[in-house]
Amino acid sequence: MRRCSCPGASTAALITVSIRNQSLLLQVIHGIADKHKYGVVREFVGHGVGRHFHSMPTIPHCRNSEQSIMTPGQTFTIEPMLTERGVKGRMWRDNWTVVTTDGGLAAQYEHTIYITENGHEVLTLP
Numbered sequence: 001m002r003r004c005s006c007p008g009a010s011t012a013a014l015i016t017v018s019i020r021n022q023s024l025l026l027q028v029i030h031g032i033a034d035k036h037k038y039g040v041v042r043e044f045v046g047h048g049v050g051r052h053f054h055s056m057p058t059i060p061h062c063r064n065s066e067q068s069i070m071t072p073g074q075t076f077t078i079e080p081m082l083t084e085r086g087v088k089g090r091m092w093r094d095n096w097t098v099v100t101t102d103g104g105l106a107a108q109y110e111h112t113i114y115i116t117e118n119g120h121e122v123l124t125l126p
Contacts, residue, residue, distance in 0.1 A: 029080050030063045039087035040080055041106070044098070049075040049112060070115045075123070079110035 033040045046059030057068060061080035070076070081089065085104030092099065100106050112123040 025078070026060060026063055029061050029078065033080070033082050036082075038082040038084065040082060041087050041089045041098075041100075043089050044079070044081055044108075046077040046079050046110075049077060070120075072115050072117045074115045075112065077110055077112050079108055081106055081108040 030040055040062045042060070042062050045061065048055040048057050057070070057074065057076055059076055059078055061078065081098070083100050083104050083106045086100055086102040088101040089098045089106075090101050091097070098106075110124070114121045114123055
C-alpha cells in the first residue's frame with residue numbers, strides 16, 4: 001500500500017487499510033475528516049472508472065453500513081468534499097460548481113484507485 005505525501009491530498013489518499021473492504025475505506029476517509037473537525041458532503045460520491053463516465057461501483061465518502069468488497073480489476077475514484085462547517089451543498093447553474101449552503105469553505109481532492117490481486121494501486125500519484 002502507498003501513502004500519499006502530496007500536500008493537501010491526505011484526506012483522499014491516506015489509505016492505511018486494505019481498500020478491498022469499502023466500509024473500511026469509508027471509515028478511514030471519515031476518520032480523517034473527524035480528526036480535523038471537517039464535515040463530509042454526502043450528496044457527492046466516488047465512482048467506477050470504465051467504459052462509461054461515472055460507472056459502478058458508487059463510493060460514498062461517509063460512514064455507512066455497506067459491506068461491499070472491491071474485486072481485482074475494478075478501478076474507481078475517491079473524491080470526498082470536506083467542509084469547515086455544514087455539509088449541505090448547492091449546485092450552481094453551470095451544473096458543475098458546488099458551494100456549501102452556509103457559505104463555509106470546502107475542498108475536494110480526487111484519486112483514482114485500481115484493485116490488484118495483492119491490494120491496490122493509486123493511479124493518480126506522481
